[in-house]
Amino acid sequence: MEKFQTLTSTCVPLPIENVDTDQIIPARFLKATTREGFGNNLFADWRYDKSGQPINNFVLNNPTYSGQVLVAGKNFGSGSSREHAAWALAGYGFKVVVSSFFADIFKGNALNNGVLPVVVSDVFLLELFAAIQVDPTTTITVNLEQQTICNNASGVVETFEINPYKKECLLHGLDDIDYLLSKKEAIEAWEKVH
Amino acid sequence: MTKRTLFDKIWDAHVVTAVPNGPTQLYIDRHYCHEVTSPQAFDGLRKRGLKVFRPEKTTLSPDHNIPTLLQDQPIKDLISKHQVDTLTRNANEFGLTMYGLGHSKNGIIHVIGPENGLTLPGMTIVCGDSHTSTHGAFGSIAFGIGTSEVEMVLASQCILQPRPKTMRITFNGKLKSGVTAKDLALYMISQLTTGGATGYFVEYAGEAIRALSMEERMTVCNLSIEMGARGGMIAPDETTFAYMKGREFVPKEEAWDKALAYWKTLPTDEGAMFDREITFDASAIEPMITYGTNPGMGISIHSSIPKLEEIDPAGRISFEKAMTYMGFTPGEKIEGKSIDYVFLGSCTNGRIEDFRAFTSFVKGKKKAEHVIAWLVPGSWAVEKQIRAEGLDKILEEAGFALRQPGCSACLAMNDDKVPAGKYAVSTSNRNFEGRQGPGARTLLAGPLVAAAAAITGKITDPRQ
Numbered sequence: 001m002e003k004f005q006t007l008t009s010t011c012v013p014l015p016i017e018n019v020d021t022d023q024i025i026p027a028r029f030l031k032a033t034t035r036e037g038f039g040n041n042l043f044a045d046w047r048y049d050k051s052g053q054p055i056n057n058f059v060l061n062n063p064t065y066s067g068q069v070l071v072a073g074k075n076f077g078s079g080s081s082r083e084h085a086a087w088a089l090a091g092y093g094f095k096v097v098v099s100s101f102f103a104d105i106f107k108g109n110a111l112n113n114g115v116l117p118v119v120v121s122d123v124f125l126l127e128l129f130a131a132i133q134v135d136p137t138t139t140i141t142v143n144l145e146q147q148t149i150c151n152n153a154s155g156v157v158e159t160f161e162i163n164p165y166k167k168e169c170l171l172h173g174l175d176d177i178d179y180l181l182s183k184k185e186a187i188e189a190w191e192k193v194h
Numbered sequence: 195m196t197k198r199t200l201f202d203k204i205w206d207a208h209v210v211t212a213v214p215n216g217p218t219q220l221y222i223d224r225h226y227c228h229e230v231t232s233p234q235a236f237d238g239l240r241k242r243g244l245k246v247f248r249p250e251k252t253t254l255s256p257d258h259n260i261p262t263l264l265q266d267q268p269i270k271d272l273i274s275k276h277q278v279d280t281l282t283r284n285a286n287e288f289g290l291t292m293y294g295l296g297h298s299k300n301g302i303i304h305v306i307g308p309e310n311g312l313t314l315p316g317m318t319i320v321c322g323d324s325h326t327s328t329h330g331a332f333g334s335i336a337f338g339i340g341t342s343e344v345e346m347v348l349a350s351q352c353i354l355q356p357r358p359k360t361m362r363i364t365f366n367g368k369l370k371s372g373v374t375a376k377d378l379a380l381y382m383i384s385q386l387t388t389g390g391a392t393g394y395f396v397e398y399a400g401e402a403i404r405a406l407s408m409e410e411r412m413t414v415c416n417l418s419i420e421m422g423a424r425g426g427m428i429a430p431d432e433t434t435f436a437y438m439k440g441r442e443f444v445p446k447e448e449a450w451d452k453a454l455a456y457w458k459t460l461p462t463d464e465g466a467m468f469d470r471e472i473t474f475d476a477s478a479i480e481p482m483i484t485y486g487t488n489p490g491m492g493i494s495i496h497s498s499i500p501k502l503e504e505i506d507p508a509g510r511i512s513f514e515k516a517m518t519y520m521g522f523t524p525g526e527k528i529e530g531k532s533i534d535y536v537f538l539g540s541c542t543n544g545r546i547e548d549f550r551a552f553t554s555f556v557k558g559k560k561k562a563e564h565v566i567a568w569l570v571p572g573s574w575a576v577e578k579q580i581r582a583e584g585l586d587k588i589l590e591e592a593g594f595a596l597r598q599p600g601c602s603a604c605l606a607m608n609d610d611k612v613p614a615g616k617y618a619v620s621t622s623n624r625n626f627e628g629r630q631g632p633g634a635r636t637l638l639a640g641p642l643v644a645a646a647a648a649i650t651g652k653i654t655d656p657r658q
């Protein structure tokens with residue numbers, strides 16, 4: 001996994017609530033047996049029409065907006081547990097998703113793939129959407145060590161929560177399997193008494 | 195002694211270590227696996243040169259991506275075939291038990307686990323599928339995981355999990371006749387919204403829950419994820435034990451007695467604390483149906499779709515988007531709307547009781563001519579039971595045909611896709627945009643509402 005420390009980037013706004021993982025990556029794209037290539041189908045049904053042509057008014061097809069940060073409405077990533085949703089976001093090039101609320105499984109999947117979900121207050125989110133609308137070159141800065149996110153248009157800074165263990169993993173680019181494999185003895189000891 | 199909940203007792207018994215300042219390392223008793231979320235996990239093992247740590251604790255069944263007709267022939271869609279073949283190859287290479295296509299135990303993984311006695315009270319159970327919560331009906335901690343976590347379980351029989359908060363949802367009173375467990379669950383989700391239980395593990399309790407059969411309890415626990423919960427569970431009782439007794443992988447003789455004694459210690463202690471408690475009156479619940487594009491957008495069948503003013507301002511963009519997608523007008527009635535497809539099946543409502551309920555309604559009636567109905571048993575065991583009880587004959591006389599088991603139109607990865615713009619009354623669990631096919635419009639409901647819709651061709655109260 002890649003290390004994550006700080007990121008300053010413009011944002012792609014998606015002011016829709018309850019974006020579920022079926023929208024992030026529709027089921028018919030789940031037939032692949034590798035992790036690669038999902039970025040091309042990120043938000044496929046909102047991004048392309050039936051004949052495969054880009055739908056102009058969808059934000060990913062709008063050249064005004066770009067960046068490594070997706071800013072989305074409340075309850076992002078609900079529904080299916082498919083990790084493909086995190087692969088699609090990572091594959092497209094997103095490193096951070098900002099929302100006021102994330103579904104549990106999605107949050108875990110994102111963290112396991114080097115995509116940082118940043119939970120901000122409703123007010124921060126609304127102001128960020130507004131700032132991006134006024135000026136699409138608005139940037140945010142995320143500092144993982146400090147656990148802060150800054151709306152660089154207004155200078156407003158918020159702190160965000162992250163599990164300390166997950167933070168260490170991301171900062172150093174380590175994953176959970178490395179950790180679990182180092183605990184074999186404890187696992188065998190547990191099995192003996194159960 | 196401290197009072198503990200059902201959840202606390204099982205969780206505590208499975209803690210291997212706690213990562214300082216981090217998640218818990220939890221031992222997993224049972225791991226289910228299907229073809230869609232596992233190939234990258236097996237690849238990960240190969241890359242690291244690892245074996246499966248405890249192969250006897252993992253069971254595989256292809257279900258998501260398989261056809262529901264002509265399963266004895268090679269799968270026509272080559273990409274799907276490759277995915278199913280990959281599961282077989284992984285099962286062989288890593289020495290795992292798999293109930294493949296054509297096997298009498300094949301079916302949707304959440305249907306076959308309980309059916310064969312692989313799911314037991316007190317267990318920790320995971321699967322790369324969010325509806326793993328189904329197994330909580332037996333009094334187990336069961337939840338969905340991502341592919342990276344599938345790899346963790348294969349490699350170490352453990353996963354790392356932060357301890358969720360606990361919530362108890364109590365249903366007092368009795369369900370009215372003609373109201374199903376699915377209606378109860380859709381009602382609950384409509385009240386709590388799709389994110390209302392995020393971060394929590396839910397225990398369902400109360401008179402109405404105790405009165406449910408195991409099949410119905412599975413329906414309720416299955417839908418826990420649709421309000422964001424990590425999982426849902428119901429304390430084991432005589433109903434649970436009676437269901438399990440004699441099933442193939444359930445402990446036998448002395449082992450059964452010992453297990454039973456343990457299972458009886460599991461229910462939540464009187465006075466144990468939950469982080470949140472919610473109470474509903476079960477007798478107030480009516481047959482439910484969804485009108486929008488998430489499972490929280492449900493109403494009783496006689497109600498009207500909310501008006502725009504009734505929606506929280508922050509949610510109005512999503513609400514209007516849903517209305518456009520569904521082709522509905524805010525404030526209008528849902529009853530009497532014409533529908534095109536009916537889907538009976540999935541891990542939510544693809545069990546024998548669902549087929550009994552559906553059949554009891556359509557018996558002696560005729561399917562509406564314009565309706566296309568897909569009746570898909572959750573497993574081959576369910577299919578066999580349908581035939582043993584002669585339900586297939588009754589269905590046939592009413593104009594219905596059975597398909598072969600699988601996830602089918604629940605997520606439409608195979609050919610069972612509802613065409614764009616068409617309305618489907620579906621007993622599955624998700625009405626997201628495109629879930630049942632690009633542009634498909636899904637109305638979630640229970641088996642009785644689905645049966646009534648199949649007969650009248652319209653959204654109809656099954657009690658009329």
Ligand code: SF4
Nearest residue numbers: 325540541601604605
């Ligand atoms: S029936 Fe539907 S929800 Fe259940 S496991 Fe299959 S695809 Fe998932």
